[in-house]
Amino acid sequence: MARKARDRGRLYKEEYAELRDLQAYLEDECFEGEQTDRVGEMHVKLTKLSAAYGELLDEARLVQKVGDKLQKKLDKANEEITEKYIELSELNRALKDAKLSRRATTITLFLTVLLFILVEGLIEPPIDRWAQEEFGEHQMIFSMLLKLFVALLIRPMEKAVEKTMDKRAKARAEDEIKNRQRNEKDASPIKDQEIKLKELV
Amino acid sequence: MESLILEATSMTPSISFNAEEGRLEMKGRSIPENSLEFYQPVFEWLDKYVESPQDKTVVHIQFDYFNTSSSKCILDVLKRIDKIDQKGLDVLVKWYYDESDEDMMEAGEDYEDLLDAPFEFVALEEE
Numbered sequence A: 001m002a003r004k005a006r007d008r009g010r011l012y013k014e015e016y017a018e019l020r021d022l023q024a025y026l027e028d029e030c031f032e033g034e035q036t037d038r039v040g041e042m043h044v045k046l047t048k049l050s051a052a053y054g055e056l057l058d059e060a061r062l063v064q065k066v067g068d069k070l071q072k073k074l075d076k077a078n079e080e081i082t083e084k085y086i087e088l089s090e091l092n093r094a095l096k097d098a099k100l101s102r103r104a105t106t107i108t109l110f111l112t113v114l115l116f117i118l119v120e121g122l123i124e125p126p127i128d129r130w131a132q133e134e135f136g137e138h139q140m141i142f143s144m145l146l147k148l149f150v151a152l153l154i155r156p157m158e159k160a161v162e163k164t165m166d167k168r169a170k171a172r173a174e175d176e177i178k179n180r181q182r183n184e185k186d187a188s189p190i191k192d193q194e195i196k197l198k199e200l201v
Numbered sequence B: 001m002e003s004l005i006l007e008a009t010s011m012t013p014s015i016s017f018n019a020e021e022g023r024l025e026m027k028g029r030s031i032p033e034n035s036l037e038f039y040q041p042v043f044e045w046l047d048k049y050v051e052s053p054q055d056k057t058v059v060h061i062q063f064d065y066f067n068t069s070s071s072k073c074i075l076d077v078l079k080r081i082d083k084i085d086q087k088g089l090d091v092l093v094k095w096y097y098d099e100s101d102e103d104m105m106e107a108g109e110d111y112e113d114l115l116d117a118p119f120e121f122v123a124l125e126e127e
Helices: A013-026 A037-200 B035-051 B068-086 B102-114
Strands: B004-006 B014-018 B023-030 B056-066 B090-098 B119-124
Touching: A013 A037, A037 B056, A037 B068, A037 B102, B004 B035, B014 B035, B023 B068, B035 B068, B056 B068, B056 B102, B068 B090, B068 B102, B090 B102, B102 B119
Parallel strands: B023 B056, B056 B090, B090 B119
Antiparallel strands: B004 B014, B014 B023
8 A cells, every 4th residue: 555654653663663674674685586485475474464564553653643633622622611610600609699699688678677667666765765864955866876776787687698598508509419419329229220120121 | 236324323424325426425423332333334335336336436524523443444444445546446535624623634634644545625614
């Protein structure tokens, strides 16, 4: 097989050198002319073997190059998958955060209303009475300060609610993962048995 | 001689060999678990075709992806095609590849290096 090799020999350089040596030896004039049948037969067999070895080297080189290219493709695909996974994880995290934040705001709003009702209905009247006795005409300022204190409580309350919900969400996710792993473990022997049963049937 | 038609699967390429037209086509991905088992009927068909080929044979090859054992089998397919060229008949291997897939083009060039049959490389535009 005549070949149009461009860079043949870069891989398996030593093997190709050995092959060239053998082919040069087999083409030597000493094999021409009279020789015993045995030597002639051996010469033919060796010539065939060297040709087959040459082809095998070419094939090995080709398969190796293809293997390298496949590896390169797989590496690239893996990189892309990792990048996508990171992007998706970040997006998922952002979505979860937004969802939690929205729920926390609703709960905080509800708590704030509750707190104001509590302050206006139960806490403020006795305090107002006490402030009237103690501070007289400055009672209004004291009442305003109390309401300001309640208003200032809103933000830390929202953060605390958010944190609690986040913790609960994480714990729930961990439980789900653990359950899934347990189910997968439990399922595998069943699957094996199912396959065995199918084979038997 | 009957045509050889094999439908593509997720692991094997489609094969469409038409002896009367001298048109042989392999297309898709080739990652079978047992490459030799898949390619055996292809080899057998080609061995028969090589005995009495058409005056002109065109081989269309368009792989998306193939594994290492398939690469050896593809070479064995092309070696059989090469025998037609060695008989002095007209043979052309058209190697199609995605224009962004340089590796696939280089794989075609590697095959070209090992064979006598002429190759034509066709870059396909991405859809």
